[in-house]
Amino acid sequence: MSNNNDGGPLWTGLLLGLITGTVVALLYTPKPGKEIRSEIKSKTDELPNDFNRLLGDIRELYSKSSEVLLNVSKEQCVKLQSALEDAEKAVQSKLDESKKEKEAVNE
Secondary structure (H helix, E strand, O other): OOOOOOOHHHHHHHHHHHHHHHHHHHHOOOOOHHHHHHHHHHHHHHHHHHHHHHHHHHHHHHHHHHHHHHHHHHHHHHHHHHHHHHHHHHHHHHHHHHHHHHHHHHO
C-alpha cells in the first residue's frame, strides 16, 4: 500500500507550468522588448524564492496531514483494541456458559 513516489513528476509539472505561464504572460503584454527582457530576468530571478516558498508550504501541509493521520490511526487503534477486549470477554462468557451447561447435563 506504500507508494515510493517522490513527487518528481509533480515538481517538474509545477516548475514547467510556472515558467510557461510567466513567459506567456510577459510575451503577450504590449511592452518594448528591453522591458520584457528585464521583466523575464526579474521573474526568473524570483523563481528559486517562489519554488522554495511553495516547497515550504507543501512540507508544512504534509507535516500537518501526517499529524492528523497519526492521531486518527491512534484513535482507531484504541477503538479496535477495546472492541477486541469486548469480543474476548463475550467469547469467554459464552465458553463459561457452555461449560456450565455441559456440567449440568453430565450430572
